[in-house]
Amino acid sequence: MAESEPVAKLRAAGLRPTRQRIAIAARLLCGTARHISAEQLHDELSAHGQPMALATIYNCLHQFEEAGLLRPVHHAGDAVLYDTNLGDHYHFVDVETGTIMDIDPGDIALPDLLDIPPGYEAESIELTVRLRRKN
Numbered sequence: 172m173a174e175s176e177p178v179a180k181l182r183a184a185g186l187r188p189t190r191q192r193i194a195i196a197a198r199l200l201c202g203t204a205r206h207i208s209a210e211q212l213h214d215e216l217s218a219h220g221q222p223m224a225l226a227t228i229y230n231c232l233h234q235f236e237e238a239g240l241l242r243p244v245h246h247a248g249d250a251v252l253y254d255t256n257l258g259d260h261y262h263f264v265d266v267e268t269g270t271i272m273d274i275d276p277g278d279i280a281l282p283d284l285l286d287i288p289p290g291y292e293a294e295s296i297e298l299t300v301r302l303r304r305k306n
């Protein structure tokens with residue numbers, strides 16, 4: 172029998188497919204890219220009849236992060252958002268709502284003005300454009 176997509180993704184990342192991990196993987200890893208907080212995921216799982224303790228969700232998100240399935244985005248105020256888009260990209264952040272939108276790196280030509288200290292090379296570049304609605 173073929174494995175479901177969430178189960179296959181968990182196994183490929185070296186995570187045992189528990190019921191909780193499958194439920195979260197199905198919501199986060201098997202559709203369009205998203206940015207979501209643990210609290211938002213908690214509400215979403217409850218609304219879909221899969222209630223889960225917030226602590227369990229935090230644990231799962233952390234395990235997903237360690238396994239390279241998600242990456243945290245820290246620019247949205249207090250809450251850490253988890254990004255399911257693992258490719259190189261940047262972010263717009265709505266400072267009022269905390270909503271994050273992806274910026275395609277192809278849309279931006281970064282100037283080559285970084286004076287990187289000797290002995291280092293850039294591992295990654297983070298760019299966040301903070302947005303405020305016009306009055």
Ligand SMILES: [Zn+2]
Pocket residue numbers: 206254256260261262272273
């Ligand atoms: Zn993103």
